[in-house]
Amino acid sequence: MRNWRAKTAAVAVVSALALVTACGSDDNGSSDNGNGGGNDNAGNSSEEGADGSGLSGTITGAGASFPDPLFQEWIAEYTQNVEPDVTINYQSVGSGAGVEQFLGQSVEFGSSEEYLSDEALAEAESGRCEAVQFPVVFGAVVIAFNDPALDGLVLDAETIAKIYDREITNYNDDAIADLNPDFDLPDQEILPVHRSDSSGTTFVFTNFLSHEVSDWESKYGAKKEIEWAEGTLGGDGNQGVAQGVQQSPGGIGYVNQSFALEAGLPVAHVVNEDGEAIAPTLEATSAASEEAEVPENFQFTINDIGGEGYPIAGTNWIFTYTCDYDENTADIIKGFWTWAMESDRADELAEELGYAPLGAELKERVLVEIEKTNSGS
Template structure:
């Protein structure tokens, strides 16, 4: 059931002024002010493939036009590997579609000697995609999606799907479900949705970055591997981030939300879903029970840093880059163009304040961290 949630406005069309922490050298408008930045650092990050198209464009613009002295290498290895590498301290920042658990935070603190920092940077939709233009706009609900992935529903003309699509001529093709074979935040968002909506799914499969899938499914590495699995298998159907579906030219389903509305995964529907999120101070949340005009399979992407252990130049670059990505008008517009919903103004202020905790405890907590860290 839907509950009373505080609404956080997420207005992709309304830019924010880059006022916090320098904002990547100031508001660049279109993100191309010709450079002039004075930072110098080389950063590495790893994690979710869900936001990778956006992250790569952000990094390119920032390193070429905002802070040419900053090099950022983000590896799209999946959320599971991103969390693992962050906890192993082999990267400067991690990324996942699932926030760090209390156990992860405790492990990070013990290993680093100081607290970890986590904050959301963007919202996105997980779409149900297929490689058949005649099926674009096919209506599915949580029960039919769960039935497809549990192999209780094996053809597109199954009565359960036909009931939701009385005006569509459905083929009798066999459905070939495609899933992530690596540890994946996209899988977490997808399986969390099904677990909250379908009791039988919750009891048999549950939620997580990796699942014990039913027999007869096809696995793919990262979002682009699932997209490839969809296109290469007749009857292929899979869950991917909206941006990957757009890039691959895949057809997508409308999904029935909590209010019974079949909703297509548009940017506006993702924004509407993100407004349903009740976001606590520790930024550990999920987007559940989406109604109205919201698309129901939606999630966020989190970035992880530490409050100590960085050389100061690296910490300055981390804070500056993510502040720029969150507040610059051009960066926010780019997110919208790729199908991601930027954070609303109030949430952005909260996130920037959290981000600025990066390396804030360095003088007190640098034992066991980088010996060259500069307080």
């Protein structure tokens, strides 16, 4: 597996340069190519790619940090070994900012762990044309700890909710002890760490709590951004939460599994709908994803996970438009996401990082949806 964090930093520099280029004026003072994507490179690039496919140019996407480790791996594989004349910049700015940039037409595609609502779809159509949204991968949101001795600590939804509501403030609380009779729990104050930005990971986390805990639903709800209880610590992006947990004695935080793996953080086993304490493994995430009921419009959440499934599981969606891309840009968008759905190598990279690829039947549905990009309908 590549050092994706080092690569992320490098891509971020390229992204910044690409945006400067996209936003800069030409010799006549013009700064907008009329394509709504905020990036002139794709439309002005040469027609022929190095492999004869005709794909050549640059596209930019923005959104969730949840899939960023995987997206950087996919991008590197695709642009180095499949389409070497294509450049894809993905900015890990959080789901909320990604949706805003997509609706504001400053990027070619957006990304989030919460699907576009009917209201957001109407906003997209009023400003441009119909939006296309499709899922590309499943992943787990894990509960990570600062203390290695807590690896495998069992928590349920009620206990997690009370920790983040500051009703439970010490690891030796009776509620935690009851779930972990074999643990020697420390007399340690708990410091909950949360996302400070508008976040799809927060949506997945709070959706789980809202679905399982009525008090959480009434007080906080399921959102990308909420008003957290006093005595909690905010971090920017999944990486910021992981760092906050690492640097804070007593720290506990919710992050995408790949960030916990990369940081070597100990994680909780979370009780699912059948009362089973489940470790956040790839197999457990796959089991959860198989229980998802995916409607025709792809607007869904993953709830009521039992069996061997890990209960805090989420989906990443990609957003594109049905019009206004130049043909080359549209071909790059469709080419990359089609490769991500069809390539065995793309699935291998996802699994290495702890993400669960879509099932074969769902992939076929997604491939049809991808083709709606720039279709005019």
